[in-house]
Amino acid sequence: MTAHPSSPDTAPRASLPVHALRPEDIESFLGGLDEPAASYLRMKEFSAKAASVVLLPGQSGISLAVLGLGDHPDPSTFGDLPKQLPSSADWTLLPGHYDPGEAYLGITLGAYRFDRFRKPAAKLPRILVQNAPDRAKHLAEAVCFTRDLVNTPANHLGPKELADAGEALAARHGARSRRIGGAELASGYPALNAVGAGSERKPEILQFSWGENPALPLISLCGKGVCFDSGGYDLKPSSAMLRMKKDMGGAAIALGVAQAIMALDLPVRLEVRIGCVENSVSGHAMRPLDVLHTRAGLTVEVGNTDAEGRLVLADLLTDAAGAKPDWLIDFATLTGAARVALGPELPALFANDDRLADALIASGTALHDPLWRLPLWHGYESWLDSKIADMNSVASKPFSGAIVAALFLQRFVPAGTAWAHIDTYAWNDTTTPGKPEGGEAQSLIATVGAIEYLSSISVSERS
Structure with missing residues (x-):
């Protein structure tokens, strides 16, 4: 009946990173990117608004994703990630200035579907939340x-x-x-x-x-x-x-x-x-x-x-x-x-x-x-x-x-x-x-x- 992202103790297949950023993190993050990727993110006018997502291109397609945390992240900040990330890849939410338990809750509850009486409408991506506590699970x-x-x-x-x-x-x-x-x-x-x-x-x-x-x-x-x-x-x-x-x-x-x-x-x-x-x-x-x-x-x-x-x-x-x-x-x-x-x-x-x-x-x-x-x-x-x-x-x-x-x-x-x-x-x-x-x-x-x-x-x- 329910659909869940990867649990904290489930190792993903080869996965792509999701970087969770607050507004004050953006410049430092841009400094660590190569110039094409940094230019692309600037062109997208990414401001780390809560729940906003940008997928960055790479040589083989998508190379990574960035998630905006806003100033006060909570579970809803992460709730749309299962919809926003392509299911063709596995994903790993990297540590950042957020509570991993809240991230796990938001992602899992956002991935929920009641499919007991129908075939799932769409495949959902697997998302690993690093350091998510068992309590959140x-x-x-x-x-x-x-x-x-x-x-x-x-x-x-x-x-x-x-x-x-x-x-x-x-x-x-x-x-x-x-x-x-x-x-x-x-x-x-x-x-x-x-x-x-x-x-x-x-x-x-x-x-x-x-x-x-x-x-x-x-x-x-x-x-x-x-x-x-x-x-x-x-x-x-x-x-x-x-x-x-x-x-x-x-x-x-x-x-x-x-x-x-x-x-x-x-x-x-x-x-x-x-x-x-x-x-x-x-x-x-x-x-x-x-x-x-x-x-x-x-x-x-x-x-x-x-x-x-x-x-x-x-x-x-x-x-x-x-x-x-x-x-x-x-x-x-x-x-x-x-x-x-x-x-x-x-x-x-x-x-x-x-x-x-x-x-x-x-x-x-x-x-x-x-x-x-x-x-x-x-x-x-x-x-x-x-x-x-x-x-x-x-x-x-x-x-x-x-x-x-x-x-x-x-x-x-x-x-x-x-x-x-x-x-x-x-x-x-x-x-x-x-x-x-x-x-x-x-x-x-x-x-x-x-x-x-x-x-x-x-x-x-x-x-």
Whole structure:
């Protein structure tokens, strides 16, 4: 499904060099070229603008390439190299004033293609990044794994197949997994079960745990895995269903974060729960104004059957909180309101703990995987009031949908549990350097970086 450049430990065939230059490097570099090559580069008016590429001719065709780094290179600076370099040669990105890990990520993620159902449109060049760390390789593999899941059509990735993918991931890393369905799901996770009841493809929960040292911090991840969302009886218009195969993006990101944590062998304990369901319309589907029970014992009036993701997460969060994790983080393509507020590229972060929120924000900023924190504004709590149940699933007002959804989820997180909720789009609407159109692992790298930070500090500093 994915296409990658050469990994750091794969020796290329005879390759051509790629020189990565900042503006201040140009004159020195020109001084090392023969006069025809230097004249050619001057004629091209190469200024080392970020992501710009010039191929220099030689006696046998192309002799080398130069890549502009601009003043502040990041992974996107390298993201178009797989498109810009001819595939007829192998290439080696030489050391320069850039982070080789960021270069590897940018190149690998820019080379990504989802080709499971078609022949690759074009051959991609092999690009070796010298001195690229293994960490970058593991992060790139986790992002590509997540993208593959989100891009897979719903007829090929239903609840069972999503649970299969998580179970296989757990097995690869020696994690202990279990699947919950049928009567156990109906009685123990009634809200999640109600969401999936309308589909012939039965709902499941996949749980797995990794790491056993009780002295290490416990990280718990939960993901919304709605493999297709019709909206239920509050049916979406056809235009709004066009990307609903990605409504399991939260589960895919949770699995991708877990893959990176396990591959990096971070000193943490890990628990993962994904709720794998399909929100369909049938005689068995939940209806508007139904009252549902939840694992926490609270009752919920269904204000809108298209607000199903919060019901899935409610039961997962209740379950996860029972183990008293140091950090509890959930991922979900939860609300259109978050996209209205922040657009498609910036996931919304909600948290009841400032240290957890600060760690995620700082990591996202440093690692070019940004998040933006929105408030858990308690003044809107009453908007979830119901006259016949403990709460409604949606607000009584048409405002602040992302905040209200987060407030709903917070009711299922016990006081004292450090919790973060990430409302993500999990998709690229257009292709930009390093980010092809399609499924995206938004917040994955930021979350892994924050967990790396937590794992590096002492117990006293965590408290």
